[in-house]
Amino acid sequence: MRVAFVAEVSSNHNRNLERCFSFIDKAAGIGCDAVKFQLFKVRELFAPEILAKSESHRRREAWELPIEFLPKLSARCHEAGLQFSCTPFYIQAVEELLPHVDFYKIASYELLWDRLLVVCAETGKPVVLSTGMATLEEVQKAVSILRNAGCADITLLHCISGYPTPHEECNLAAIETLRHSCDCPVGWSDHSANSAVILRAVHRWGASMIEFHLDLDGSGEEFSTGHCWLPEQIKPVIDTVRIGFKADGNGVKIPAPSEIHDRDWRADPVDGLRPLIKTRILWEP
Secondary structure (H helix, E strand, O other): OOOEEEEEOOOOOOOOHHHHHHHHHHHHHOOOOEEEEEEOOHHHHOOHHHHHHOHHHHHHHHHOOOHHHHHHHHHHHHHOOOEEEEEEOOHHHHHHHOOOOOEEEEOHHHOOOHHHHHHHHHOOOOEEEEOOOOOHHHHHHHHHHHHHOOOOOEEEEEOOOOOOOOHHHOOOOHHHHHHHHHOOOEEEEEOOOOHHHHHHHHHOOOOOEEEEEEOOOOOOOOHHHOOEEOHHHHHHHHHHHHHHHHOOOOOOOOOOHHHOHHHHHOOOOOOOOOOOHHHHHHOOO
């Protein structure tokens, strides 16, 4: 089994192209398979009633990813052997992303937005859908909309939209519930920043994709919330997952190459002493 690791840059790029490139290069270096950005415009993300009352929401305009970055980010990802993905948060963003992304990611907060689901599905590209805050019925409806609109490649991500997520609220068993009920691959979008949670999601519940929020150095806009990983923190987790799968083997019970020599040093069935009698006869110190 190959688990796809997706580094979510979020708004930690600080609208700096070179910093964006550093995210991509670092993600490749720690073993990721894809990098994901977000394409939003604050004035098309929040209702005007909220923006009129909230300066903190208006200030998020400084977090917006410049559209002119898209072709450069896509090219850098592909040069690094990574897939490039991005979350569209307004309808026109789907078209703006179309030439560049390998798959669309739809955020949990937009799961109820049928039109966005349809427009993404109609591109024919794979769609990854986060399911935080949703009921099973809401997820099933969203999957049905995607399929009916032509999306043949859907991956669900179980997640908890609490930042950070307490490990006791992760409810990883829901991965199996979603897989069984929606008949598609299911992964885990991590907001816990807890290695035990990721390892459990993969090795117990069969998560096929792990998305995690990455920051380079603790200076990103979202790092202080506590749900982001630094490269040196997440790399050992990715390595551990990869090593774990290599340890599975083929299930055939035969001696491993590293233990062949010791077979002759087992207790002989005649007298119960080590090594085998044939070995004792030939052995030289």
